[in-house]
Amino acid sequence: MSDILTRLPIAQPDAPVQAAHDRVYRGLRQQVMHGELPPGHALTLRGIGKTFGVSMTPAREAVRRLSAEGALSISASGRVTTPELSNDRIEELAQIRALLEPELGSRALRRAHLALIDRMDAINEANARAVNLQDPIGYIRTNLEFHRTLYLRAQSPAILGLLETVWLQLGPTMRVLYTRLRRTTPPPHHRHMLEALRAGDDAALRLAIRTDVTQGLKHLQA
Amino acid sequence: MSDILTRLPIAQPDAPVQAAHDRVYRGLRQQVMHGELPPGHALTLRGIGKTFGVSMTPAREAVRRLSAEGALSISASGRVTTPELSNDRIEELAQIRALLEPELGSRALRRAHLALIDRMDAINEANARAVNLQDPIGYIRTNLEFHRTLYLRAQSPAILGLLETVWLQLGPTMRVLYTRLRRTTPPPHHRHMLEALRAGDDAALRLAIRTDVTQGLKHLQA
DNA sequence: CATGGCAAACTGTGATCACATTTTGCCTGC
DNA sequence: GCAGGCAAAATGTGATCACAGTTTGCCATG
Known part of the structure; x- marks a missing residue:
């Protein structure tokens, strides 16, 4: 019974073909929203790409999208971390x-x-x-x-x-x-x-x- | 073509070095927010790139960021338009x-x-x-x-x-x-x-x- | 004149590369 | 022991390319 509840809440009934950058986006988004990453945690595009089995390009797009939503911070030199809020x-x-x-x-x-x-x-x-x-x-x-x-x-x-x-x-x-x-x-x-x-x-x-x-x-x- | 001319780095004494994707982002963002584009207006990555004198890559990042903010819509096939709101x-x-x-x-x-x-x-x-x-x-x-x-x-x-x-x-x-x-x-x-x-x-x-x-x-x- | 279909043009996607900058780590000199 | 600096590694950026899917435009057919 509780197994169902611990699953992802947003379950797409018909998931056609997910673009690579979208898979990366969803994966990172869930990690951030559910608190799986501490504030200030550093990420790299190559590392993300390796984790999800894609190149840097989709990783960059996912990161760009998440930073627009405030889920990730990008430093002046472009480094990616989870935000540390004041x-x-x-x-x-x-x-x-x-x-x-x-x-x-x-x-x-x-x-x-x-x-x-x-x-x-x-x-x-x-x-x-x-x-x-x-x-x-x-x-x-x-x-x-x-x-x-x-x-x-x-x-x-x-x-x-x-x-x-x-x-x-x-x-x-x-x-x-x-x-x-x-x-x-x-x-x-x-x-x-x-x-x-x-x-x-x-x-x-x-x-x-x-x-x-x-x-x-x-x-x-x- | 004048391709080479548009790619030459022009020294700007005062302006701080701004990443290409950020310039594109700011430009598009202002056009959208100030109502310079009607709802449903179509955009292409190559067209945006040409307008701002960059390749598709920064154009894509700017578009991805703007779509995350709801400033642009992306169709199922990836086409980019300004949103038509219900x-x-x-x-x-x-x-x-x-x-x-x-x-x-x-x-x-x-x-x-x-x-x-x-x-x-x-x-x-x-x-x-x-x-x-x-x-x-x-x-x-x-x-x-x-x-x-x-x-x-x-x-x-x-x-x-x-x-x-x-x-x-x-x-x-x-x-x-x-x-x-x-x-x-x-x-x-x-x-x-x-x-x-x-x-x-x-x-x-x-x-x-x-x-x-x-x-x-x-x-x-x- | 309308409609269907097909080829050409167009468009977004993702991989790869060269490059500049930043960060890291070690080692020298004091 | 501790800065300081320098080289190596790591990292983000933007251009380019091949490819697959989509859209467009034109022409033949009814």
Whole structure:
């Protein structure tokens, strides 16, 4: 049961032929978003190419695309690393999440049905298991999947797309955050979100989401 | 051919050495954001390269970066065009502006001073002149500059960066909008924004910005 | 006049290469 | 022991090329 949940959330039903640069892009993107790479981790085009079995050209395109989304930083001399965020930038990104995510939740609420809430419940349990296992990557993955499952219902691809780039930028930082504080209990506000969803309470849902988003990142401010 | 001539490195005393792909990126980005290209306009890598005097490689990188920001669309077969937005997507992007821009305005308000307001006033007059001249590109440019001048004061680069990608996506569409409705009066809410700024009234500023952003794009909904 | 098809032109993709710059690591001299 | 410097290795950049897929334009056919 949990095997399904640990799989990639975005499963393309019909994946025709993936261009090489797209395979590289997706692979790197998942590594960054799920916090598999620490902040400041260095990458090389030749190394990426070797990992994915392609030449430098597709690796460069994937890197260029990811750096445009803020998932990777490129130094003045062109070297590629995962970003190291300042506290100010983390605060800004948290603020963006606090603005966009309640809106997405509200839009999803109008279209939500019981099966959706049940699915979120299951993901939340997988999230709790990741907490018990002290598995930061699993924690980040299930946490994002919990939110994304709800927001997909909002039918607002532009907003969700923008939000995912924010998640991307926070990926390496969240890894540090969740490895450092070794939490022992799952995020309490996921329960509040589920309750508000069942009750159809828009204001309560917005508040629960905003609190969940804001609180998690507060702990990082050193 | 004059191929050799276009490839000769020309010594530029003042200009810092700018990577070729970055020059191409900036050039295309400005064309898109200022509405110099209509929605659906086709571009080719070889054509872009020729325009900027570079080979396909930097052109491809610039295009890849811009498509990651939503400034360009890439078809299934890899063809590059400016995006043609659906009404739903326009509504979403307007909603994002309505969420982010009041926040940026509010942050800027705390740091605003008289010289800033004067500068915005001057830009607004240039905007009015563009209206009189029926110059859509000038109108879009000065309109964005008006907003950006304010938001730069917010000292929130992450939020502003995200917002600029939204502007980018709306560029070609705004061109259509403003050429179609041939407005004869400048946007009235710019005045309200300036008044709220002078009064230091946060709530009034947020409302003025939200209205300005929302109203402009309402006219496009067919 | 409309339609189908086919060849030519066009276009994006990925590999490879030469080159300039940066980074690394070692070794000398103090 | 510690800088400083220098050569070697590593790295990103941009040009070029072959290739496959797509689009275009023209002509024959009905």
